[in-house]
Amino acid sequence: MSTVLVLNSGSSSLKYQLVDPAPGDALAAGIVERIGEASGRASHEVRGARTVREGAVADHGAALRLVLELFEETGPSLGEAGVVAVGHRVVHGGTSFSAPVVVDDDVVAAVRDLIPLAPLHNPANVTGIEVARELLDVPHVAVFDTAFFADLPAPAATYAIDRGTAAEHGIRRYGFHGTSHEYVSRAVAEHPAVTAKLAAEGRGPETLRQVVLHLGNGASASAVLGGRAVETSMGLTPLEGLVMGTRSGDVDAGIVFHLIRSGLSPDEVDTLLNKRSGLLGLGGVNDMRELTRLIESGDDDARLALDVYLHRLRKYVGAYAAVLGGIDVLAFTAGVGENAAHVRAGVVEGLGFLGLGVVPDLNAARARESRVISPTEPEAPARPLVMVVPTNEELAIARQSLAVLAAR
Ligand code: ADP
Secondary structure, eight states, rough: OOOEEEEEOOSSEEEEEEEEEETTTEEEEEEEEESSSSTTTEEETTTEEEEEESOOOOOOHHHHHHHHHHHHHHSSTTTTTTTTEEEESSSSSSOOOOOOOOOOOHHHHHHHHTTGGGGTHHHHHHHHHHHHHOOOOEEEEEEEEGEEEEEEEEHHHHOOSSSHHHHTOSSSOOOOOOOHHHOOOOOOHHHHHHHHHHTTOOOOOGOOEEEEEEESSSSHHHHHTEEEEESSSSSSTTTTSOSSSSOOOSSTTTHHHHHTTTTOHHHHHHHHHHHHHHHHHHOOOOOHHHHHHHHHHTOOOOOOOOOOOHHHHHHHHHHHHHHTOOOOOEEEEEEHHHHHHHHHHHHHTOOOGOOOOOOOOHOOOOSSSOOEEEETTTTTTTTEEEEEOOHHHHHHHHHHHHHHHHHH
C-alpha cells in the first residue's frame, strides 16, 4: 500500500487526512484546532470512531507531534501504512508555481516570498511544511490552490489598472480553490452522461464548456473549456467574486477608500470585507443551514442575504456562459453546492434561457456520487446538464503528490 498524508495548515489549525489514493479512501482524518491558545483541541477519526484530546497546543510543531501520537495510539500506524509522501495544501503559488512541486529549501523560500500576496494563509503553510519536514522523513509535495488558474488567458487574469503599478506589486487575478475546480471539472468530463452527450453531438472533449460552482464557506466559480480554466471569480485574493459565508465578494473598490477616509483603518476594512460580510453581514449567520432555518422562520434579513447570494451566482453563470460561448455543464460542489437543493434550484431559476433547469426529484435526492439533476435524454438531448459533483481536495492532493513523485 502507498498512502499519502495530506496536511492543510491554517493560522491556528492543522487539518490532515491519510489517503490511500488508488481506491481513493480516507484511512484517517482529523483536525487540531486553536493552536497557540489555552483551549486547544484535537479530533482524530478512524472508520467512524473519534478520539478527542483537549488541552493547550503550543504551536504547529506540537500539533503535528500530537497528530503522530494519535496515529500511533489509535491507528492506523503510520509506520505500517506505507506513507510515501506528505502532500501540503499551499494557498498561494503566485506566478512561480503552475503545478505541484517536490518541496526543497528553494520551494520553502519561494512560498515564503509569496507571503505579501497571501498574508493570512502562506505563513501557516510555510510553518506546516517546515515542521512536517522535520518530523516525517519522506518526500514532501506542495500543491497550490492557485495552480489550476496559473495560465488563465491574459484578458481574464489582468486587472485594468496601471500596468507598471500592477507589475511592481504582483497584482493580477490568481484564482483560488483550484484543486477543487480541477478535480470537479475532470470528474465532470469523465462522467458517462457527459461523454455520451459529447459523442451524441459529434464533439471532442476539447470543446466541453463547463461552469463549476464551488460553494462552501468560501465560494468561487470557474469557467473551464476542454479542461483548461479560462475564468474564475477569485482574484488577487480570495475576496473577489461570489457572496460567501463571511466575505463580500465583488464590491466597488471605492467602498474601501470611503471607509478609510471615514476613519476605519485598513485592517478594519480588511476584517469587515473578509470576516463580517457575505451571508453573515447581511443575514447574521454564515452557515447556510442556519440561514435557511432563519428564512423558514420568516426572517427578512436572512431572505435578503440569500437573494443577494443567488443573484450574484446567476450573474456569474450568465457571464461565464458568455465567456465560453455557451454552456454544456453547470456543476455544483462543496458544502452548499452538494447539499443545498434550494440553492441549486435558485441558481438555475431564471437561467432557463440558457437551457438550464433541474428536475425537483433529482435535485432533492441525496447521494455521495456525481449525478445529473437536469432533465435527461431523450426529453432534453441538446440542453446543458446540471450536475452535483462531490469535491475531494485531499484525494486530489494525494494523487497529485504521487504523480509528481512518479515523474521525478
Ligand atoms: P469550507 O469552505 O469550510 O470547506 P464546506 O465546503 O464544508 O466549507 O461548506 C460549508 C457550508 O456548507 C456551510 O455554509 C454549511 O451550512 C453548508 N452545508 C453543509 N451541509 C449542508 C446541508 N445539508 N444543507 C445546506 N447547507 C449545508
